[in-house]
Amino acid sequence: MRHFGVLLRHELRALFIAPSTYIASVLFLLLMAYVYYMILESYIGAEHDVSVAETFFKIFWLPVFFMVPLLTMRSVAEDRRAGTLETLMTTPVTSLEVICSKFLAAWLFYVTLWGITLAFPFLVIYGMGRPGLTESLLDPGILIGGYGFVALSGLLFVAVGIFASSLTRNQLVAGMLSFSILFILIVGMPALEEHATAWELWLAEPLEFLKVFRHLEDFSRGMIDTRPIFYYLSNAGLVLGLAVLLIDSKA
Amino acid sequence: MGKLDDFVCANLLKRINRVVQIVCAVTFIVGLNYVATLYYERIDLTSRHLFSLSPETLAHIEHIQEPIEIIVTIPSDSSREDEEILYRYTRDLINEYVHAARRAGERNMIRVEYIDIFKDIARAEALARDHAIDQPNLVLVRSGNRSRTIVPSEILEFERMRPVAFMGERALTSAMIEVGGAEKPDVYFLVGYGEMRIDDVSANRGLSEIAAELRARNIAVGSLELSTVDAVPEEADLLILPDPMGPLRPEDVEKIRNYLVDRAGRLIALIAPARRHGLDDLFHEWGIRVEDMIVVEGGSDYIEGSGNYLVRQFGEHPVTEVLIRNQTPVITGLSRPVRQVPGAALDGRLSVIHLLGSSPQSWAMRRYRDAETSAFNPATDLEGPVPIAAVAERKIDSRLGISYTGGRVMVFGTADLFSNRLVSSVGNHTLFFSAVNWSLDRDQLLAIPPRPIEKYRLTLSRSELLQAGMLFLIPAGVLAVIGLLVGLVRRY
Numbered sequence: 001m002r003h004f005g006v007l008l009r010h011e012l013r014a015l016f017i018a019p020s021t022y023i024a025s026v027l028f029l030l031l032m033a034y035v036y037y038m039i040l041e042s043y044i045g046a047e048h049d050v051s052v053a054e055t056f057f058k059i060f061w062l063p064v065f066f067m068v069p070l071l072t073m074r075s076v077a078e079d080r081r082a083g084t085l086e087t088l089m090t091t092p093v094t095s096l097e098v099i100c101s102k103f104l105a106a107w108l109f110y111v112t113l114w115g116i117t118l119a120f121p122f123l124v125i126y127g128m129g130r131p132g133l134t135e136s137l138l139d140p141g142i143l144i145g146g147y148g149f150v151a152l153s154g155l156l157f158v159a160v161g162i163f164a165s166s167l168t169r170n171q172l173v174a175g176m177l178s179f180s181i182l183f184i185l186i187v188g189m190p191a192l193e194e195h196a197t198a199w200e201l202w203l204a205e206p207l208e209f210l211k212v213f214r215h216l217e218d219f220s221r222g223m224i225d226t227r228p229i230f231y232y233l234s235n236a237g238l239v240l241g242l243a244v245l246l247i248d249s250k251a
Numbered sequence: 252m253g254k255l256d257d258f259v260c261a262n263l264l265k266r267i268n269r270v271v272q273i274v275c276a277v278t279f280i281v282g283l284n285y286v287a288t289l290y291y292e293r294i295d296l297t298s299r300h301l302f303s304l305s306p307e308t309l310a311h312i313e314h315i316q317e318p319i320e321i322i323v324t325i326p327s328d329s330s331r332e333d334e335e336i337l338y339r340y341t342r343d344l345i346n347e348y349v350h351a352a353r354r355a356g357e358r359n360m361i362r363v364e365y366i367d368i369f370k371d372i373a374r375a376e377a378l379a380r381d382h383a384i385d386q387p388n389l390v391l392v393r394s395g396n397r398s399r400t401i402v403p404s405e406i407l408e409f410e411r412m413r414p415v416a417f418m419g420e421r422a423l424t425s426a427m428i429e430v431g432g433a434e435k436p437d438v439y440f441l442v443g444y445g446e447m448r449i450d451d452v453s454a455n456r457g458l459s460e461i462a463a464e465l466r467a468r469n470i471a472v473g474s475l476e477l478s479t480v481d482a483v484p485e486e487a488d489l490l491i492l493p494d495p496m497g498p499l500r501p502e503d504v505e506k507i508r509n510y511l512v513d514r515a516g517r518l519i520a521l522i523a524p525a526r527r528h529g530l531d532d533l534f535h536e537w538g539i540r541v542e543d544m545i546v547v548e549g550g551s552d553y554i555e556g557s558g559n560y561l562v563r564q565f566g567e568h569p570v571t572e573v574l575i576r577n578q579t580p581v582i583t584g585l586s587r588p589v590r591q592v593p594g595a596a597l598d599g600r601l602s603v604i605h606l607l608g609s610s611p612q613s614w615a616m617r618r619y620r621d622a623e624t625s626a627f628n629p630a631t632d633l634e635g636p637v638p639i640a641a642v643a644e645r646k647i648d649s650r651l652g653i654s655y656t657g658g659r660v661m662v663f664g665t666a667d668l669f670s671n672r673l674v675s676s677v678g679n680h681t682l683f684f685s686a687v688n689w690s691l692d693r694d695q696l697l698a699i700p701p702r703p704i705e706k707y708r709l710t711l712s713r714s715e716l717l718q719a720g721m722l723f724l725i726p727a728g729v730l731a732v733i734g735l736l737v738g739l740v741r742r743y
């Protein structure tokens with residue numbers, strides 16, 4: 001992994017100077033600002049059983065479905081289409097370094113964008129001078145758990161995007177593939193569990209383990225479970241490993 | 252050229268190699284995740300540790316001897332706020348029990364099943380057949396042939412019809428101790444004077460239902476005829492005297508007295524109006540008087556459609572705690588006053604509390620045998636509210652100056668309160684088992700506080716909200732400016 005640092009810097013620099021990065025980021029932040037605003041509005045004049053932050057994290061899937069494919073679809077597919085991947089592979093870098101650098105750059109970008117949304121509660125409390133709302137909006141347990149979940153699940157989601165991009169040389173196909181796999185992971189599992197448990201009871205437990213929303217529910221209320229940590233880390237590693245094999249086989 | 256150098260063959264080998272790598276990697280990941288599900292930790296980051304089980308519960312889970320099955324009939328998709336809270340909090344709590352059992356190395360010691368009795372008809376029928384449960388919002392805790400049903404009022408605390416606290420952990424752990432406890436308290440129902448019987452299934456005089464439920468709660472139930480024994484059996488933890496038809500012989504009263512005084516015994520007595528019971532002296536020693544009067548109810552809000560009386564006045568005591576909290580009435584038939592001996596000089600070690608009372612519009616009539624008299628007579632009658640049940644507790648001081656419970660006597664001035672006909676009423680059922688649990692000290696097994704049910708609401712004006720909305724544009728705006736600057740720098 002001697003060249004990993006160089007490749008990562010290159011990927012980050014490419015992200016930093018690309019206009020599409022800023023367009024996507026601004027759109028993301030506008031969307032999240034709107035969502036946060038709507039959530040605040042719903043909490044005025046009506047009591048809720050869960051905090052503002054928990055409700056906010058419940059819509060994590062919305063940016064995942066459009067940001068992750070947009071962010072990752074060109075990473076490998078574009079290099080392959082332009083023929084730069086083959087050129088790159090003739091240099092003394094390994095496919096593992098290439099995949100890891102692309103993955104880490106995309107993940108850092110994803111996490112940074114989510115990190116900026118942490119500004120919303122601070123803007124309400126300090127920007128408007130309403131320290132009385134600190135307890136309602138800035139519960140440390142919920143925020144640590146919620147943003148921890150976003151960062152952790154982001155490992156797998158971004159890895160899936162990189163994997164989808166390494167399957168094809170067409171960016172659009174890569175994006176659609178990425179979206180489909182993420183959809184199955186996030187929405188398909190609960191539906192599958194509902195139906196599968198009706199046939200076979202023993203399936204309930206493993207399928208429950210795979211439910212992303214169940215992990216979110218735990219984390220976003222401040223309950224950290226080590227099982228999802230293993231799940232996301234190990235599966236991100238597996239998916240990235242598959243992407244490396246794909247690069248090796250096609251290069 | 253060797254066969255392995257052949258292009259097709261080498262390509263095939265490469266492919267096989269990749270497939271083997273993928274299979275190995277997938278197997279490793281599945282295995283790793285499986286191990287992770289067996290050995291895991293859950294860390295509660297909430298400031299008040301809202302999702303952590305109490306040390307009492309954890310200690311009990313570590314010592315579970317037999318598998319425990321929990322069946323939940325709370326619907327998961329209810330639109331009612333209280334049912335939605337009931338389901339969510341109960342599910343989260345039960346999950347923590349399952350996790351705790353696994354961490355303790357007892358992987359399958361707690362099994363959980365959720366049944367929607369309106370959707371899963373086959374399972375609902377089986378549940379009704381096997382456990383006589385055909386209603387939603389219940390939690391059945393079962394171990395071996397013992398079971399205990401937890402009702403919503405034991406799980407949620409309400410204030411002005413809204414749930415304010417969750418008491419599920421106390422209820423669930425208590426139920427698990429009841430069904431799985433190694434120690435089995437002995438409760439004797441006295442017989443020999445025409446009392447209500449535990450083997451009687453009739454509606455008015457039968458106690459078969461409470462006997463069955465006591466057994467299901469891991470309590471040994473038996474009948475005891477005092478004239479056939481020299482003393483109350485050593486193992487007796489509680490005596491219940493359910494409405495004797497005639498006065499007890501002095502020697503039998505003496506046996507009860509010795510049991511209460513010498514062995515810090517517990518007694519629950521049900522004395523119907525107009526009965527001569529022969530226990531006046533004994534009750535007097537405990538500061539209680541059972542009057543030979545009849546309570547006449549005057550308030551229409553306190554009379555049920557079938558003519559029974561509704562008791563809504565409760566004295567503050569652990570036995571009536573749940574009834575007061577949930578404002579649940581108790582249904583009784585005719586009753587007589589049971590009250591603290593007027594003017595009794597109770598020493599500091601004997602306390603008497605009135606448990607139940609009739610309405611303020613009621614009164615107690617002394618000359619009830621005189622058919623011509625039905626009006627209130629201030630000279631002889633008692634003004635309402637009239638106490639119709641009382642409890643006396645005696646403390647004993649040890650040589651070390653520590654005070655501990657010496658004996659407990661609870662007297663109800665009505666007989667059919669716990670009969671098969673009335674015990675199915677929520678209030679009567681709760682009252683009976685609270686009385687038994689308190690008498691057996693079962694209510695003191697756990698000191699698990701209720702968890703507050705969090706409610707979130709923001710106080711922002713419309714203009715403040717708009718101001719917040721404008722502020723939320725700042726991060727996107729800053730990023731857009733940076734993007735423009737980067738674009739300009741690159742261009743020029």
